[in-house]
Amino acid sequence: MRKYNWLIPGLLASFLILVIITVSLFGIIKYSSFKLILEIINDRYIQSIIYFTIYQSLISCFLSILIALPLALTIQKYLKYRLVKIVLSLAWLSFISPVIIGVFAIIKLHGISGWISDVSLFVIGEKLEYIYGLNGILIAHIFFNVPFALRMILGSLNTIPNELWRVAIQNNLNRWQLFKILEWPAIRNNILITSAIIFCLCFTSFVVVLILGGGPKYSIIEVAIYYALKIEFNIDRAVALGIIQIVLASVLALLIISFTKNYRIEPYIKINLKIPNIQSNNYKILTYDIFIILVGIAVFLLPIIALIVSCLKVSNFYSLIGNTGLLNSLYWTIILGFSSGILSVLLSIMLLMTLKILILKYKIKWLAVMIELSGNLILILPPILLATGIFLSLRNIFNIQQIAPYVIIGINCLTTIPFSIRILGSDYIRISSIYSRLFDAYNIRGISRVLKYEIPMMRSSIATSLAISITLSMGDLGVISLFGSTDIRTLPLYIYQSLGSYRMDNAAEGILLLLILTTSIIFIAEQIFGEKK
Amino acid sequence: MIKIQNISVNLDAFKTNYSLNVDNGEWIGIIGQSGSGKSTLLNLIAGFIYAESGSIRINSIEINSIHPSERPVSCLFQENNLFPHLSVYENIAIGISPSLKLNAGEKKQIQDTLDYLNLSDKSNSDIGILSGGERQRVAIGRIVLSNKNILLLDEPFSQLDPNLRIEMLNLIRKIRDEKQLTIIMVLHTPIEAINYVDRFIQIKNGRINRSIKPTEYSLEIS
Numbered sequence: 116m117r118k119y120n121w122l123i124p125g126l127l128a129s130f131l132i133l134v135i136i137t138v139s140l141f142g143i144i145k146y147s148s149f150k151l152i153l154e155i156i157n158d159r160y161i162q163s164i165i166y167f168t169i170y171q172s173l174i175s176c177f178l179s180i181l182i183a184l185p186l187a188l189t190i191q192k193y194l195k196y197r198l199v200k201i202v203l204s205l206a207w208l209s210f211i212s213p214v215i216i217g218v219f220a221i222i223k224l225h226g227i228s229g230w231i232s233d234v235s236l237f238v239i240g241e242k243l244e245y246i247y248g249l250n251g252i253l254i255a256h257i258f259f260n261v262p263f264a265l266r267m268i269l270g271s272l273n274t275i276p277n278e279l280w281r282v283a284i285q286n287n288l289n290r291w292q293l294f295k296i297l298e299w300p301a302i303r304n305n306i307l308i309t310s311a312i313i314f315c316l317c318f319t320s321f322v323v324v325l326i327l328g329g330g331p332k333y334s335i336i337e338v339a340i341y342y343a344l345k346i347e348f349n350i351d352r353a354v355a356l357g358i359i360q361i362v363l364a365s366v367l368a369l370l371i372i373s374f375t376k377n378y379r380i381e382p383y384i385k386i387n388l389k390i391p392n393i394q395s396n397n398y399k400i401l402t403y404d405i406f407i408i409l410v411g412i413a414v415f416l417l418p419i420i421a422l423i424v425s426c427l428k429v430s431n432f433y434s435l436i437g438n439t440g441l442l443n444s445l446y447w448t449i450i451l452g453f454s455s456g457i458l459s460v461l462l463s464i465m466l467l468m469t470l471k472i473l474i475l476k477y478k479i480k481w482l483a484v485m486i487e488l489s490g491n492l493i494l495i496l497p498p499i500l501l502a503t504g505i506f507l508s509l510r511n512i513f514n515i516q517q518i519a520p521y522v523i524i525g526i527n528c529l530t531t532i533p534f535s536i537r538i539l540g541s542d543y544i545r546i547s548s549i550y551s552r553l554f555d556a557y558n559i560r561g562i563s564r565v566l567k568y569e570i571p572m573m574r575s576s577i578a579t580s581l582a583i584s585i586t587l588s589m590g591d592l593g594v595i596s597l598f599g600s601t602d603i604r605t606l607p608l609y610i611y612q613s614l615g616s617y618r619m620d621n622a623a624e625g626i627l628l629l630l631i632l633t634t635s636i637i638f639i640a641e642q643i644f645g646e647k648k
Numbered sequence: 649m650i651k652i653q654n655i656s657v658n659l660d661a662f663k664t665n666y667s668l669n670v671d672n673g674e675w676i677g678i679i680g681q682s683g684s685g686k687s688t689l690l691n692l693i694a695g696f697i698y699a700e701s702g703s704i705r706i707n708s709i710e711i712n713s714i715h716p717s718e719r720p721v722s723c724l725f726q727e728n729n730l731f732p733h734l735s736v737y738e739n740i741a742i743g744i745s746p747s748l749k750l751n752a753g754e755k756k757q758i759q760d761t762l763d764y765l766n767l768s769d770k771s772n773s774d775i776g777i778l779s780g781g782e783r784q785r786v787a788i789g790r791i792v793l794s795n796k797n798i799l800l801l802d803e804p805f806s807q808l809d810p811n812l813r814i815e816m817l818n819l820i821r822k823i824r825d826e827k828q829l830t831i832i833m834v835l836h837t838p839i840e841a842i843n844y845v846d847r848f849i850q851i852k853n854g855r856i857n858r859s860i861k862p863t864e865y866s867l868e869i870s
Contacts (some may be wrong), residue, residue: 549728552696557794558717559746567748571733 125469128462139504155355168335172317175256183264189407206262213590214322220422247329255323267309271302365495426627444609455527456585463535499593519598531584538580578644586633655702664854675831680851686834722791724804729787743793806836
């Protein structure tokens with residue numbers, strides 16, 4: 116029996132994950148019938164939501180790439196400047212920070228009381244109202260996804276050998292020829308992958324659409340599930356929408372897994388392009404570069420500046436201490452975020468402990484795939500749907516308010532497991548294969564091997580995955596909005612409720628705390644527990 | 649004595665078949681082209697790869713099914729001999745106690761080994777700050793402590809500069825003489841080992857092609 120001890124951690128983690136998923140699916144299936152689904156699919160409103168979900172994802176994806184591509188090609192020449200690097204880091208930070216922070220930044224810039232509206236009042240005498248609806252959704256998606264696309268494209272450009280750049284410069288290739296012969300072949304494949312990821316992110320962009328959609332007309336499937344449950348209390352509709360979401364998300368998950376299986380997305384920006392100086396003394400090229408950089412500034416620098424300014428305006432920091440609602444939200448954000456983040460990394464390590472032996476020693480691919488799949492199931496089961504299923508399953512058995520913290524921790528933990536497995540997996544397998552002979556030679560095995568050798572050697576990737584899991588969990592608005600209450604409220608929910616009742620100052624206070632909390636976690640993970648030199 | 653008889657394992661390009669006898673205290677240099685199966689032979693003796701057929705006996709005891717840690721064999725690889733999160737002291741300590749729980753006697757043994765290898769002043773250092781030669785000395789320290797009488801060396805010094813390589817070979821010879829070790833060493837630059845090994849074994853396509861005396865080898869290359 117001792118011979119199979121290595122199977123225990125992986126099977127135990129899979130079991131825990133599958134229990135949560137099964138309970139959720141049970142709730143969904145219990146309330147669904149084929150007839151009901153057919154009826155609801157034929158409902159015009161549902162059809163329009165499916166159409167809008169796909170439509171806004173496509174447009175967001177197209178516009179993000181359209182802006183990121185010329186920006187990447189231009190910005191690569193100026194990466195040697197410190198300011199450019201700082202702006203890129205800020206933009207990347209906005210991608211990995213809780214979405215609600217970015218949405219708040221967008222509202223501060225583009226909202227009815229935002230900077231642009233103020234300028235328009237001054238210039239044309241009236242305020243501009245364009246932020247709610249498709250416009251706002253597209254602006255926010257561009258803000259979030261351009262930095263990501265930029266990073267992916269710059270990463271591809273980095274693979275072009277130095278010598279080829281020199282050959283191109285020696286042969287006096289013009290800008291178009293440089294793009295066609297040198298740059299496009301390097302970025303072509305990555306553009307497809309980046310587009311697929313952006314499409315998926317927009318497809319499941321709950322927070323952006325909930326806040327900026329402005330109501331049921333501009334809604335995606337996940338938000339429609341939320342409206343059906345929370346506002347209309349129409350369980351049939353929520354279940355039907357959930358099933359539609361599972362089908363569409365399964366197709367998307369298959370696409371994204373097949374596209375990204377050989378790619379590792381680095382969590383922090385460390386771009387060191389080797390591109391030599393390309394002469395920019397041509398007047399036309401310089402004008403073009405300035406124009407493109409201005410577009411970039413408009414897309415992601417202005418919202419960040421607006422965010423920083425509004426946080427600085429929270430002048431009386433001590434007044435935060437007296438705001439018990441805010442402090443209660445801070446407490447729950449920390450408790451729920453850390454619990455689900457730590458649980459997520461723990462379950463991921465347990466899965467990997469078994470996966471590693473299946474892959475490296477026994478080469479049993481099908482069992483390895485099954486265990487990995489249990490961790491990645493969440494990709495086809497969006498958190499709001501999982502929460503809906505659990506709500507439906509347990510509402511007649513338990514007092515939902517009492518078990519809410521555990522449900523929130525469980526679902527947010529599952530949501531972040533695919534990220535943790537991605538970040539930890541390659542490092543764990545690498546360390547295991549490099550040191551396997553030493554481990555065998557000195558009989559280092561079992562839990563002592565994991566605790567004394569493998570985990571200390573993985574401290575950098577563990578810190579990264581912990582930081583990402585915790586910040587993602589802290590930023591959740593979907594699950595907390597279903598299970599939250601006046602007693603259990605996190606900062607994102609506090610901010611959302613403040614925005615909903617136009618208490619912008621309260622929202623700014625919440626944003627400031629959330630920003631400090633999440634950036635501190637990311638900073639500590641990178642600087643203190645990061646790669647040991 | 650190590651007695652290897654028709655040991656075979658399937659590699660991508662070919663199936664190996666090794667037969668070899670090594671006397672106690674002998675120092676063998678393994679030579680051959682890249683991919684010929686030199687390291688595979690060491691991995692089979694160490695137990696990192698299990699043979700599909702044939703037998704390996706050490707002092708008449710069949711070791712084919714014995715776990716690597718229970719074989720009387722120590723290994724020194726080209727790289728990744730040390731755990732980067734442990735200090736010099738701890739990396740050496742693994743040779744006697746992988747749990748790193750040490751009694752007074754074991755601590756004294758480690759200190760003696762550090763003194764012997766001139767590493768006392770680096771005892772608490774991180775592995776990351778050591779030079780290539782120092783790292784290999786730490787790994788040798790662990791081997792010295794583990795008290796196993798067969799040493800397998802897989803191109804351990806190929807990343808060091810020529811002077812340091814000779815220094816390391818001298819250190820290995822000193823340890824071998826003191827501890828009566830049997831050594832099988834895969835070589836990157838055989839010419840440097842002419843004054844150290846008792847004989848060379850040439851491997852070709854997973855088979856032992858021939859055995860050559862160092863004097864014959866130096867005549868051949870001259």
